[in-house]
Amino acid sequence: MSRISKIFxxxxxxxxxxLIPFITAGDPSVxxxxxxxxxxxDSGADMIELGIPFSDPMADGPVIQRASERALANNVGIRKTxxxxxxxxxxxxxxPLILMGYANPIEAIGFDEFLRLCKEADVDGIITxxxxxxxxxxxxxxxxxNDIDTIFLLAPxxxxxxxxxxxxxxxxxxxxxxxxxxxxxxxxxxxxxxxRVAEIKSLTDLPVGVGFGVRDPETAKAVASFSxxxxxxxxxxxxxxxxxENNMLENISKIIKSIREVI
Amino acid sequence: xxxxxxxxxxxxxxxxxxxxxxxxxIEALDELKEMYNQFKDDKEFLNEFHHDLKHFVxxxxxxxxxxxxxxxxxxxxxxxxxxxxxxxxxxxxNNTVGQALLAKKMGKPRVIAETGAGQHGVATATIAARLGxxxxxxMGAEDVKxxxxxxxxxxxxxxxxxxxxxxxxxxxxxxxxxxxxWVTNVSNTFYIIGTVAGPxxxxxxxxxxxxxxxxxxIGQMDELEGKQPDAVIACVGGGSNAxxxxxxxxxxxxxRLIGVEAxxxxxxxxxxxAPLTANSPVGVLHGNRTYMMQNEEGQIIETHSVSAGLxxxxxxxxxxxxxxxxxxxxxxxxxxxxxxxxxxxxxTEGIIPALETSHAxxxxxxxxxxxxxxxxxxxxxxxxxxxxxxxxxxxxxxxI
Numbered sequence: 001m002s003r004i005s006k007i008f009x010x011x012x013x014x015x016x017x018x019l020i021p022f023i024t025a026g027d028p029s030v031x032x033x034x035x036x037x038x039x040x041x042d043s044g045a046d047m048i049e050l051g052i053p054f055s056d057p058m059a060d061g062p063v064i065q066r067a068s069e070r071a072l073a074n075n076v077g078i079r080k081t082x083x084x085x086x087x088x089x090x091x092x093x094x095x096p097l098i099l100m101g102y103a104n105p106i107e108a109i110g111f112d113e114f115l116r117l118c119k120e121a122d123v124d125g126i127i128t129x130x131x132x133x134x135x136x137x138x139x140x141x142x143x144x145x146n147d148i149d150t151i152f153l154l155a156p157x158x159x160x161x162x163x164x165x166x167x168x169x170x171x172x173x174x175x176x177x178x179x180x181x182x183x184x185x186x187x188x189x190x191x192x193x194x195x196r197v198a199e200i201k202s203l204t205d206l207p208v209g210v211g212f213g214v215r216d217p218e219t220a221k222a223v224a225s226f227s228x229x230x231x232x233x234x235x236x237x238x239x240x241x242x243x244x245e246n247n248m249l250e251n252i253s254k255i256i257k258s259i260r261e262v263i
Numbered sequence: 264x265x266x267x268x269x270x271x272x273x274x275x276x277x278x279x280x281x282x283x284x285x286x287x288x289i290e291a292l293d294e295l296k297e298m299y300n301q302f303k304d305d306k307e308f309l310n311e312f313h314h315d316l317k318h319f320v321x322x323x324x325x326x327x328x329x330x331x332x333x334x335x336x337x338x339x340x341x342x343x344x345x346x347x348x349x350x351x352x353x354x355x356x357n358n359t360v361g362q363a364l365l366a367k368k369m370g371k372p373r374v375i376a377e378t379g380a381g382q383h384g385v386a387t388a389t390i391a392a393r394l395g396x397x398x399x400x401x402m403g404a405e406d407v408k409x410x411x412x413x414x415x416x417x418x419x420x421x422x423x424x425x426x427x428x429x430x431x432x433x434x435x436x437x438x439x440x441x442x443x444x445w446v447t448n449v450s451n452t453f454y455i456i457g458t459v460a461g462p463x464x465x466x467x468x469x470x471x472x473x474x475x476x477x478x479x480x481i482g483q484m485d486e487l488e489g490k491q492p493d494a495v496i497a498c499v500g501g502g503s504n505a506x507x508x509x510x511x512x513x514x515x516x517x518x519r520l521i522g523v524e525a526x527x528x529x530x531x532x533x534x535x536x537a538p539l540t541a542n543s544p545v546g547v548l549h550g551n552r553t554y555m556m557q558n559e560e561g562q563i564i565e566t567h568s569v570s571a572g573l574x575x576x577x578x579x580x581x582x583x584x585x586x587x588x589x590x591x592x593x594x595x596x597x598x599x600x601x602x603x604x605x606x607x608x609x610x611t612e613g614i615i616p617a618l619e620t621s622h623a624x625x626x627x628x629x630x631x632x633x634x635x636x637x638x639x640x641x642x643x644x645x646x647x648x649x650x651x652x653x654x655x656x657x658x659x660x661x662x663i
Contacts, residue, residue, distance in 0.1 A: 079560060153287070
């Protein structure tokens with residue numbers, strides 16, 4: 001069983017939901033990213049999504065775009081992201097680490113090299129935003145052969161037949177995008193999300209995580225009542241933007257704890 | 264190439280093209296594919312399309328024999344397909360008329376577009392006004408500064424222009440932002456992409472709407488010369504005007520197809536916008552796989568060209584395929600050569616060409632010189648240069 005599946009079953013038996021924060025590697029700096037990763041775990045994160053910076057993050061809203069731009073300005077790309085991941089794994093053997101990114105940096109270094117780096121850093125799962133299943137069969141198969149979970153997005157507009165196709169390729173968990181829009185948007189409709197998550201859960205035993213519009217404990221609590229996990233990204237990155245080096249870890253910790261308490 | 268029938272049903276041109284988008288866009292693209300397939304051979308739709316091309320755009324555009332230029336160079340005969348004479352001054356309007364009509368058929372009251380130099384934005388705003396559609400145009404903040412007359416033009420036509428402040432603040436970032444808008448407003452919005460890039464079905468659809476250029480040219484060349492040209496030349500940024508004239512010519516094996524990219528300061532300097540000529544790595548951007556300018560870790564790099572319309576790091580996936588198969592050749596012309604061709608054409612033929620088009624003209628001059636007088640070259644004169652006079656004056660150190 002993968003680290004991700006283990007955590008989900010453990011949480012289930014404790015009647016808890018997985019809290020998955022997202023940050024971008026190298027934002028605001030390589031050193032701070034390393035510290036933030038451990039702080040997230042200490043404050044109650046169950047898994048971590050680490051973004052691979054990309055020059056053209058077309059599914060992301062302005063907050064995560066800025067995180068990518070800051071990381072790139074620090075010369076952090078896909079290889080540096082793996083260095084950060086590897087160092088995290090050296091000191092934390094339990095927390096699943098999921099890399100989230102776009103296809104081009106992966107293709108630029110090549111699938112084989114990407115897999116080698118995933119193994120070396122002991123990465124648990126991959127979300128490749130712009131690889132829908134029909135364009136990524138070979139890649140997904142290779143990841144699976146190497147026991148790396150392939151996590152796919154499902155959208156409010158994804159039709160039932162297609163959900164069934166995607167489920168066949170997916171491992172670890174399914175990531176339900178809670179709204180029509182980009183990351184960090186603010187118009188989440190809880191009832192609609194509830195309805196959709198129920199529909200997805202009727203089709204699979206895989207856990208279902210919800211992200212893209214979760215910004216506060218209230219929303220997190222509501223969404224956690226019918227899903228298996230909450231992904232929270234832009235809200236944390238906003239904290240990174242607002243804070244200085246002295247209070248950043250504390251400010252992030254406060255947010256994570258406030259959500260941890262209610263899910 | 265006898266039975267050229269690309270793309271396949273999933274939008275692949277050999278290894279290029281495809282649908283590389285987040286799940287959030289899949290449904291919208293499926294809907295678009297379905298509607299386009301339904302309407303592309305629909306008699307009524309095509310009648311409306313061609314009616315607007317004739318009465319609103321002014322088609323067919325003439326083919327013009329550039330006699331003085333030909334004599335000055337002293338080689339092959341040079342002909343121009345005069346897309347610069349279209350309403351709004353470029354080939355771009357062929358595609359926007361087609362897509363806006365499709366938007367109307369799909370019941371979408373709002374259209375969005377990305378634009379670099381502003382030509383596609385103006386063409387979209389124009390047809391949106393004609394059809395009574397709400398129009399929002401995304402334009403890199405840098406380009407908004409560089410192309411203020413076109414920004415005002417779009418506003419006059421009733422469009423809202425949104426400056427894009429992310430990334431390099433140019434065309435590629437405008438495209439990203441338009442995709443983000445589309446994801447958010449997918450139920451009431453049609454995204455009119457301006458070039459033969461983006462996810463399937465855009466490269467095919469934009470090519471099809473622009474292929475009226477090549478289809479007309481084949482008939483017109485037959486009338487004028489009794490034969491097809493030995494070479495067809497077009498500039499390539501994303502590559503919509505080139506695909507428009509190349510596509511109908513693909514079965515004409517005796518006709519060379521030559522795409523001219525922007526060499527900027529020179530391919531060797533790295534400051535250019537010529538991914539095909541420079542043999543850039545293949546990558547994934549804006550929904551398709553194609554040759555693309557990027558660094559070793561797959562970050563898209565900034566391009567350079569004196570013409571904003573060619574300033575794009577990728578290229579339409581069908582061009583990548585035509586390069587690999589050898590059916591088309593790709594060369595590059597630098598800023599100075601393009602500017603020289605611009606000035607030469609103004610004085611020799613009384614035509615002010617767009618700076619984008621000037622790249623194709625510069626290469627046509629080179630090739631004409633090498634060929635005997637009984638050969639013919641057809642250049643797609645894709646746009647007029649009124650929009651570029653400030654840029655050209657600035658380079659010459661003149662304030663107007």
